[in-house]
Amino acid sequence: MSQIAGSDVATTESATVVWLNGAFGAGKTTVSRRLAATFTESVMVDPEEVGSILRSSLQKVSPRGDFQDWVAWRRVSVELISSIATEAPGSLIVVPQTILIEKYWDEIRNGLSSRVRLLPISLHVEPDVHSRRVHADQEEPDALRWRLHRYSDYQRADWISRNFNVVDNNIENIDLTVDSVAKLIQG
Numbered sequence: 559m560s561q562i563a564g565s566d567v568a569t570t571e572s573a574t575v576v577w578l579n580g581a582f583g584a585g586k587t588t589v590s591r592r593l594a595a596t597f598t599e600s601v602m603v604d605p606e607e608v609g610s611i612l613r614s615s616l617q618k619v620s621p622r623g624d625f626q627d628w629v630a631w632r633r634v635s636v637e638l639i640s641s642i643a644t645e646a647p648g649s650l651i652v653v654p655q656t657i658l659i660e661k662y663w664d665e666i667r668n669g670l671s672s673r674v675r676l677l678p679i680s681l682h683v684e685p686d687v688h689s690r691r692v693h694a695d696q697e698e699p700d701a702l703r704w705r706l707h708r709y710s711d712y713q714r715a716d717w718i719s720r721n722f723n724v725v726d727n728n729i730e731n732i733d734l735t736v737d738s739v740a741k742l743i744q745g
Contacts, residue, residue, distance in 0.1 A: 578680075602653075
């Protein structure tokens, strides 16, 4: 791995938000954890937790199949990330969250871009690599069928390659993927 441990993330007081997109099971959380452990002034924020809170509050009165469909999820996620950036200026905020609907990404991007340095990155995996990884996953084995089923949704979201820096995550050495993302962070 390149020498990124302890390096400064931003030269200004603005936080850098690295939003990791990609198929469900592409390695976003694994890469996020490694980045958060590598950069000294960094935190990981998982907007899925916001979705869990909203699901417990809203599902009964405003049912949704996906928490991202609530406008509240997008707004609260933006406010949470922005608030963390305010509390930790100059930090790196790593966000592992799949976004497949371009309109939702536009709302999030527009909400964050004036408040932080936003670096959108998509971890790309080919179908065979994706299938092998989700079958081997020990952390969330119950997500296997769902992840395999949703891969085609990721493939159809061709807008991602126009809006995100695409990093090839087909390689088996996670250190190389983390290095590639770190280089984008360091600009």
